[in-house]
Every structure is written in C-alpha cells, then in structure tokens.
Amino acid sequence: MRHIISILMENEPGALSRVVGLFAQRNYNIETLNVAPTDDPTLSRLTVTTIGDDRVIEQITKHLNKLIDVVKLVDLTEGNHIERELMLVKVKALGAARDEVKRTADIFRAQIVDVTPSLYTVQITGDAGKLDAFLQAMAPVGVLEVARTGVSGIARGDKVLSL
Amino acid sequence: MELLSGADMIARFLQDEGVEYIYGYPGGAALHIYDALFRQDKVKHILVRHEQAATHAADGYARASGKPGVVLVTSGPGATNAVTGIATAYMDSIPMVVLCGQVMSHLIGDDAFQETDIIGVTRPIVKHSFSIRHPSEIPEVLKKAFYLASTGRPGPVVVDIPKDMTAPTERYEYVYPKKVKLRSYNPVTRGHTGQIKKAVELMLKAKRPVFYTGGGVVTGNASEALTDLVQRLGFPITTTLMGIGSYPQGDRQCLGWLGMHGSYESNMVMHHSDLVIAIGARFDDRVTNNTSKFCPTAKIIHVDIDPSSVSKTVRADVPIVGPAQGVINEMISLVQGKEIAHPEALAEWWEKIDGWREERHGKLYEPSQPGEQLKPQEVIEALYKATRGEAFITTDVGQHQMFAAQYYKFAKPNRFITSGGLGTMGFGFPAAMGIKLNYPDDQVICVTGEGSFQMMMQELSTCKQYGVGVKIVNLNNASLGMVRQWQDLNYKSRHAHSYMESLPDFQKLIESYGFTALRVETKEELESALERTFADKDELVFLDVYVDPREHVYPMQVPLGSMRDMLLSKTERT
Ligand SMILES: Cc1ncc(C[n+]2csc(CCOP(=O)(O)OP(=O)(O)O)c2C)c(N)n1
Numbered sequence: 001m002r003h004i005i006s007i008l009m010e011n012e013p014g015a016l017s018r019v020v021g022l023f024a025q026r027n028y029n030i031e032t033l034n035v036a037p038t039d040d041p042t043l044s045r046l047t048v049t050t051i052g053d054d055r056v057i058e059q060i061t062k063h064l065n066k067l068i069d070v071v072k073l074v075d076l077t078e079g080n081h082i083e084r085e086l087m088l089v090k091v092k093a094l095g096a097a098r099d100e101v102k103r104t105a106d107i108f109r110a111q112i113v114d115v116t117p118s119l120y121t122v123q124i125t126g127d128a129g130k131l132d133a134f135l136q137a138m139a140p141v142g143v144l145e146v147a148r149t150g151v152s153g154i155a156r157g158d159k160v161l162s163l
Numbered sequence: 164m165e166l167l168s169g170a171d172m173i174a175r176f177l178q179d180e181g182v183e184y185i186y187g188y189p190g191g192a193a194l195h196i197y198d199a200l201f202r203q204d205k206v207k208h209i210l211v212r213h214e215q216a217a218t219h220a221a222d223g224y225a226r227a228s229g230k231p232g233v234v235l236v237t238s239g240p241g242a243t244n245a246v247t248g249i250a251t252a253y254m255d256s257i258p259m260v261v262l263c264g265q266v267m268s269h270l271i272g273d274d275a276f277q278e279t280d281i282i283g284v285t286r287p288i289v290k291h292s293f294s295i296r297h298p299s300e301i302p303e304v305l306k307k308a309f310y311l312a313s314t315g316r317p318g319p320v321v322v323d324i325p326k327d328m329t330a331p332t333e334r335y336e337y338v339y340p341k342k343v344k345l346r347s348y349n350p351v352t353r354g355h356t357g358q359i360k361k362a363v364e365l366m367l368k369a370k371r372p373v374f375y376t377g378g379g380v381v382t383g384n385a386s387e388a389l390t391d392l393v394q395r396l397g398f399p400i401t402t403t404l405m406g407i408g409s410y411p412q413g414d415r416q417c418l419g420w421l422g423m424h425g426s427y428e429s430n431m432v433m434h435h436s437d438l439v440i441a442i443g444a445r446f447d448d449r450v451t452n453n454t455s456k457f458c459p460t461a462k463i464i465h466v467d468i469d470p471s472s473v474s475k476t477v478r479a480d481v482p483i484v485g486p487a488q489g490v491i492n493e494m495i496s497l498v499q500g501k502e503i504a505h506p507e508a509l510a511e512w513w514e515k516i517d518g519w520r521e522e523r524h525g526k527l528y529e530p531s532q533p534g535e536q537l538k539p540q541e542v543i544e545a546l547y548k549a550t551r552g553e554a555f556i557t558t559d560v561g562q563h564q565m566f567a568a569q570y571y572k573f574a575k576p577n578r579f580i581t582s583g584g585l586g587t588m589g590f591g592f593p594a595a596m597g598i599k600l601n602y603p604d605d606q607v608i609c610v611t612g613e614g615s616f617q618m619m620m621q622e623l624s625t626c627k628q629y630g631v632g633v634k635i636v637n638l639n640n641a642s643l644g645m646v647r648q649w650q651d652l653n654y655k656s657r658h659a660h661s662y663m664e665s666l667p668d669f670q671k672l673i674e675s676y677g678f679t680a681l682r683v684e685t686k687e688e689l690e691s692a693l694e695r696t697f698a699d700k701d702e703l704v705f706l707d708v709y710v711d712p713r714e715h716v717y718p719m720q721v722p723l724g725s726m727r728d729m730l731l732s733k734t735e736r737t
C-alpha cells in the first residue's frame with residue numbers, strides 16, 4: 001500500500017542525505033520526496049511517499065525514528081489527511097488545441113501561468129491521482145515538460161505535527 | 164575563562180572525558196591535533212601500523228570495558244583505512260568515537276589532496292556523524308559524540324574535523340560540557356510495564372520455555388540480572404555468539420550458543436520450544452536459519468532497546484522495547500514468590516533436553532591419535548584448561564573462531580571478543596592489543612588462523628613499540644579453512660583459492676620482531692608450549708599450532724532449513 005510519511009527533522013547539512021540514504025541502503029522505495037524548512041527555521045519538514053506492506057512500513061518508520069536528525073514523524077495515511085501536489089506542465093497549444101487545453105485546464109481548476117505562440121504552461125494542484133488524470137487528458141495534445149513537487153500532506157482536524 | 168585552540172580543546176576534552184588511550188595514525192590534516200597530544204601526557208596515544216588496526220584496538224577495548232574506544236586518523240586514506248573497523252563496530256553495536264582529520268574547510272569539495280567525503284562514505288555504518296564547522300563547537304560536538312556512542316543501542320560515531328578548525332592561532336573559550344541534550348534522541352529508559360506483565364504471565368505458564376539472549380545483555384550490563392532470572396525460573400538458556408558469557412557456560416541450565424554452528428541441544432531446544440524469551444538478540448539469519456520454519460510451535464517475547472530490531476525478521480508476540488537490565492529486573496520482581504504453573508512439564512522438558520545432550524556427548528569430534536595431526540578442537544580445550552577459563556579470548560574469523568567459541572567455556576561476559584556481525588578477518592590481533600593495554604594483568608589471547616593473522620600482522624611492530632604481551636594462538640591449517648569447508652560441502656571439494664601457498668615461516672617472522680614463537684605439531688608439544696606461553700604474562704608469545712586441515716566445524720545448520728536441520732559430522736545429519 002502507498003503511505004505518506006511526514007518527518008520533522010533538524011535543518012542541518014547531512015540530515016537529508018541520511019534519510020534518503022536509509023531508503024537506498026535498506027532497499028525501501030521512494031515514490032516522491034519533498035522537503036523545505038518550516039516556520040521554525042531549525043526544523044525541516046520532509047514528506048515521502050513510499051509503497052510497502054505493513055511490515056515494511058513499520059520497519060521504515062522505526063528506522064527513520066532511529067536517525068538522530070529525525071525529531072518526529074507521522075504516517076499520514078493512518079488517518080484522515082489532506083494530500084496536495086503541485087505540477088507545472090508545458091503542453092503544445094497550436095490551432096484547435098489551444099482552446100481544448102484551456103477548456104480542460106478549467107475543468108481541472110488548473111491555471112495557465114505562461115503563454116507563447118506555440119505552448120501553454122499550466123499550473124495544477126491536487127492529489128497525485130488528479131495530476132495523473134490531467135496528464136492523461138493532455139497526452140493527445142502533446143505534453144512537452146513536466147515538473148512535479150512531490151506529495152505534501154497534513155492531517156485533518158486538530159492533530160498537529162510539532163515539537 | 165580558558166582560551167584554547169581547537170586542537171588543544173580536543174586533547175583537553177579527551178582528558179576531561181577520562182579517556183586513557185587513543186589509537187591512531189598521523190597525517191597532514193591531523194597534525195595540529197597530534198601536536199596538541201604531544202604537549203600533554205594524560206591521554207596516551209598508541210601508534211598502530213594501519214588505521215584499521217586502530218579501530219579494532221579501540222573496539223576490543225570497548226567490548227572488554229563497556230566504554231567507548233577512541234580513534235584518531237587523518238583525512239583521505241587514513242579515514243578510508245578505518246572504514247572496515249567502523250563497520251565492524253557498527254554491526255556489533257560497539258561504542259566508538261572516530262576523530263578524522265579533514266582538509267581545510269575552504270578546500271572541501273575541490274578534490275583537494277587527501278580529501279575524502281568520509282561522512283558520506285561511512286553514513287550507512289555509523290550511529291551518527293558530525294562535521295565541525297567552527298572551533299568553538301568542538302567541546303559540545305565531542306560530548307555529543309561520546310554520549311551517542313555509548314547510550315541506547317551503542318555504536319560508532321565519526322567526527323570530521325577540517326584542519327583549519329584546529330589551527331593553533333585561533334583560540335576560543337573551553338568549558339567541558341558535563342551533559343548534552345539532543346531533542347531528537349531519547350533512548351528508552353524502561354520497558355512498558357503492561358507488556359512486561361504479559362511476558363511474565365507467558366513465562367509462568369510455559370511448558371517448554373527457553374531463553375535466547377544476545378549481545379544486548381552484555382552491552383546493557385544485564386548479565387547478573389539475567390543469571391538471577393534464569394535461575395529463579397529454572398529454564399534452559401542459549402545465547403548468541405555475541406552473548407557468550409552473559410550466563411555462566413559451565414552451569415547446567417546453559418545449553419551453549421545457538422545458530423549455524425551452535426550446539427546441537429541449543430538448536431533442538433529452540434525448535435521444539437513453546438516460548439522463546441529473546442533478550443538483547445536480533446534474530447540474525449545466522450541464528451534463525453529459514454525464518455519461515457523458525458520455532459514453529461513457540462510464542463515469542465522479544466526485549467530490545469532498539470525498536471527497529473523488534474519484529475524485523477521474526478514477528479514478536481510480546482514486543483518489549485527497553486534496556487535489558489531494567490526489563491529483566493522488573494521481570495524478577497514479578498516472578499518473585501510466584502510458582503510456575505506446570506513444574507511437571509518443565510521437568511519433562513529437561514528430560515528431553517538432557518536426552519539431546521546425551522546424544523552428542525563425546526561425539527563432537529574425534530580427538531587425534533598418537534602420531535596424528537592435532538585437531539583444532541583439542542587445542543582450544545587445552546587452552547581452556549591451561550588458562551582455567553579466565554582469559555580474554557579474541558578471535559579472527561573462520562573455523563578457528565567457531566572452535567574457540569565452542570570449546571572455550573566462559574563464565575563471565577565481555578571475555579569472548581569476536582566480530583560476530585561483520586565477520587571481519589584481521590579483527591582479533593589488534594583487538595587483543597587494545598584489551599591488553601588496558602588490562603595488563605590479564606591473559607589476553609588471540610585465537611587466529613594463518614589467513615586472518617596475515618591481514619593485520621603488521622601490528623607486531625606496535626606490540627614491540629609498547630611492549631604489549633598478548634598471546635597469539637595460530638590454528639595453522641594452511642588453508643582458509645571455513646571457505647574450504649563450504650567448498651567441500653557445496654562445490655565437490657573444488658578448493659578455489661582457499662589454500663595458502665607460500666606461508667611465511669612464522670617462527671622467523673615473529674623472532675624478527677624480538678618475540679618468542681613456538682611451533683607445535685603434537686599433543687606432547689602442545690602442553691609444554693602452553694605452559695611456556697603463559698609463564699610470563701607480559702611477553703608476547705606466538706604459538707604456531709599445526710592442525711588437521713580436513714577438519715570441519717559441526718554442527719552446521721542446513722541452508723534454508725529450520726533450526727533443528729543440522730549436519731552433525733561428515734556422515735551424520737538430523
Ligand atoms: C576481510 C574478510 N575477507 C574474507 C572473509 C571470508 N572468509 C571467512 S572465513 C575465511 C577463511 C579464514 O581463514 P583462516 O583465518 O586461516 O581461518 P580458518 O578458517 O582456516 O580457521 C574467509 C576468507 C572474511 N570473513 N573477512
């Protein structure tokens with residue numbers, strides 16, 4: 001099953017490489033990864049999506065917790081949560097396709113953020129499934145370049161991941 | 164207020180931390196530190212002949228004493244030479260602090276002379292690592308390094324120190340930090356009481372229980388408590404290779420050690436038990452054999468300080484995360500005054516166990532006949548007798564290691580010193596050196612093989628320099644015996660590169676350093692040679708004992724089988 005694990009870790013050089021190294025070293029897979037400092041500049045938040053059965057996920061969280069740089073972590077998929085990813089896509093926009101792209105973007109609540117005579121740059125946010133669907137819809141028109149941030153997430157309700 | 168250079172801070176910190184010996188080798192990036200060491204006389208530096216030996220010496224000391232061993236090396240090749248020793252310590256959870264010189268900060272990343280990203284190289288084999296970014300942070304980082312190395316599940320910590328951080332011209336305030344805190348590091352200090360209660364209930368109700376305990380009991384200083392608990396309950400106990408000595412091996416309840424080359428009775432008992440009480444052990448593949456056939460009728464209690472060890476390879480029915488000593492003591496207080504539910508079942512269990520013991524009694528190996536080559540097993544038995552079981556025994560890796568573990572009986576923990584997890588040939592001799600320096604009044608013996616010894620024999624020179632009187636027992640089978648055994652069993656005796664052509668004349672070699680070497684080929688020679696070896700505990704003596712190269716280590720678990728599937732000799736199997 002796919003899991004979203006969010007990690008608060010020391011904002012220190014080397015911390016990220018320890019987390020990523022752990023996945024490589026123990027043969028765990030990384031689907032997406034994103035990381036940035038939080039409101040507390042000494043802490044970074046890293047979110048990783050990974051696939052594994054319960055036993056593997058248990059090992060992943062235990063080994064992550066063991067890293068000295070990891071302060072706290074949560075497996076967001078264990079409860080209700082909000083999942084978002086941002087994607088920037090360059091698609092061909094010539095002739096009739098120009099309107100078609102615009103219409104599809106509207107349906108997906110995506111925005112066209114840059115325009116040239118031959119292409120549109122579209123920005124879209126949502127969960128990974130929505131982004132995949134948009135790419136599929138654009139495939140016939142011609143997708144030229146894709147930049148995705150990887151999944152970020154947060155728990156629904158009063159639960160807070162903090163120190 | 165005291166102002167010190169980074170280099171002087173390191174020397175001062177080591178003094179304040181109570182470090183007596185450090186093991187190392189100098190080079191450009193470490194020279195400021197070496198100069199600081201030169202200008203003081205509390206911390207003694209032992210100059211090894213290869214950085215790997217420095218790590219093994221520090222490691223040997225750490226295993227014998229329970230305190231972190233300290234290593235100092237230069238950047239680049241100095242640091243990379245230490246890697247095998249760091250990995251060895253990591254696999255066996257041994258506390259160690261490795262100080263590495265590094266090129267000056269402004270050169271990092273430029274492929275400067277002797278620059279290696281040692282933090283990157285060692286990342287998967289350290290508990291943690293630090294880079295010094297300002298001289299003023301040296302005392303606190305070093306304190307953190309020692310704290311991390313020696314608490315929780317211990318392990319090696321690397322500190323990378325760019326040369327400019329130790330420059331003699333820059334001075335900063337030095338205060339010895341008595342304590343440090345890391346907000347992200349809080350090793351558990353006690354086990355969950357509810358879980359411990361549950362475990363004790365199972366223990367009292369068990370009909371065929373067995374304790375299976377490992378290195379965690381040794382590092383967790385829990386041998387006494389364990390012995391108490393096991394004797395109160397009257398259950399059998401088997402230990403891992405790393406746990407040898409944590410329960411007195413001469414005692415009736417002790418079955419020896421378990422796993423690939425463990426005792427017949429240990430493996431049989433594990434397989435047939437209904438309750439396995441694992442403490443400070445990690446269900447390593449050399450213990451469990453095929454995990455899907457592992458202990459088919461047993462419930463499993465697993466106590467470990469490291470949550471990631473619990474349910475890693477074998478699912479625990481009652482997981483308990485906590486320090487061995489605390490958890491065992493809590494168990495003791497819970498069993499106090501209680502009776503086990505099925506004493507008659509336990510008696511029956513012991514009957515069965517004694518039967519298994521009896522089956523193999525006197526059949527473990529065939530001693531040599533007069534005129535025949537010595538058997539390695541009988542050499543270890545003679546060694547045990549000659550030292551009354553009181554020596555520190557270090558080993559290298561191979562058949563000799565297994566024979567040492569099987570035939571020397573240990574009454575105390577921290578006495579059998581071996582590279583269990585990584586299986587590092589070359590470990591034994593430098594480890595013995597590190598122990599002997601710190602325990603000069605004890606007999607410290609390295610049981611080795613001619614293959615392993617040649618990996619670290621340059622340390623004879625170090626022993627000469629510091630007068631280190633270790634004893635070396637070389638079980639010389641003129642082959643890489645353990646490899647040869649596998650080739651006998653799995654490759655129709657095609658001995659691809661498992662024999663040692665052109666062995667040196669060890670006697671001449673040892674004598675060239677001014678030490679004594681004795682060549683032993685018969686039983687009669689062995690006794691007098693052992694006597695001679697232990698006559699003076701300050702003298703390095705090398706025993707070159709020629710043993711039968713055809714001998715195999717048995718029992719040996721059959722690959723992919725259960726614990727009870729064993730070869731018992733060249734012709735018998737379970
Ligand atoms: C550094 C290293 N290289 C290779 C091995 C693989 N290996 C395991 S045992 C062994 C043979 C050891 O020979 P020797 O030291 O003579 O011991 P013996 O088995 O003959 O007693 C080898 C090569 C190892 N454990 N460590």
Ligand SMILES: [Mg+2]
Nearest residue numbers: 612613642644
């Ligand atoms: Mg050999």
